[in-house]
Amino acid sequence: MNSKLFWYIATGAVAGLIAGFLGIGGGILLVPMMVGLLGLTQHKAHGTSLAVIIPIAIISAIVYALRGQINWTLVATIGSGSVIGVFIGAKLMMKVPAHRLRQFFGVYTIAIATLLLLR
Amino acid sequence: MDIAIALAAGLIAGLISGILGVGGGTISIPAMVLLVGVEQHTAQGVSLAAMLFTALVGAFIHYRQGNVKLSAVFLIIPSAVAFSFLGAWAAGQVTAEWLTRAFAIFLLLIGCRMLLFNRGGQGVSTS
Numbered sequence: 001m002n003s004k005l006f007w008y009i010a011t012g013a014v015a016g017l018i019a020g021f022l023g024i025g026g027g028i029l030l031v032p033m034m035v036g037l038l039g040l041t042q043h044k045a046h047g048t049s050l051a052v053i054i055p056i057a058i059i060s061a062i063v064y065a066l067r068g069q070i071n072w073t074l075v076a077t078i079g080s081g082s083v084i085g086v087f088i089g090a091k092l093m094m095k096v097p098a099h100r101l102r103q104f105f106g107v108y109t110i111a112i113a114t115l116l117l118l119r
Numbered sequence: 120m121d122i123a124i125a126l127a128a129g130l131i132a133g134l135i136s137g138i139l140g141v142g143g144g145t146i147s148i149p150a151m152v153l154l155v156g157v158e159q160h161t162a163q164g165v166s167l168a169a170m171l172f173t174a175l176v177g178a179f180i181h182y183r184q185g186n187v188k189l190s191a192v193f194l195i196i197p198s199a200v201a202f203s204f205l206g207a208w209a210a211g212q213v214t215a216e217w218l219t220r221a222f223a224i225f226l227l228l229i230g231c232r233m234l235l236f237n238r239g240g241q242g243v244s245t246s
């Protein structure tokens with residue numbers, strides 16, 4: 001098989017599997033894989049991963065919905081909060097030092113992971 | 120009260136994903152589980168359904184700026200769709216306790232990666 005094609009399939013497989021299993025978008029895996037394995041620029045990877053997340057989110061959400069594991073009130077509140085947040089965040093993107101925020105985010109995820117494991 | 124927490128979690132998740140490109144589910148899922156007391160599977164289902172809105176808006180904005188490589192999208196989508204179906208099915212086969220543990224370990228790895236490979240410039244990844 002064409003090796004380039006293999007990496008595209010592998011990227012979709014790994015990101016899709018984790019996204020469906022853990023309920024995240026998969027962008028946290030898609031972007032670094034697109035940059036590192038597929039040679040996309042950071043900006044293109046960012047936009048392209050969002051487009052790939054659309055079908056991933058639809059298929060996975062349907063599977064969860066069929067099991068009755070979706071609370072639509074929460075979807076509406078979290079969804080509307082996120083859309084407003086994304087617009088503000090996109091405007092702030094150039095003003096906030098990404099490096100600092102990433103440090104904060106790293107500490108945050110480790111703290112939350114510990115809380116979840118100790119629960 | 121729960122609605123206020125959910126709205127705040129959504130706002131913060133959106134803000135961080137707008138700036139860094141990460142943080143959709145990684146923020147909203149723990150907020151639902153730890154603060155609102157939602158069961159892990161349902162928190163993940165909500166995260167996926169809510170993410171659809173931000174991904175649609177985000178993809179549209181990036182597409183207009185010429186930052187969506189359509190050929191890559193079409194090459195990745197078949198395996199992404201098939202394996203996300205598999206992953207979503209597999210999540211239904213494990214208990215909430217084990218799913219929370221798996222989620223926490225994934226967060227731990229992501230956090231370490233963020234701190235160890237923190238390059239300058241803009242966002243590392245998305246949602």
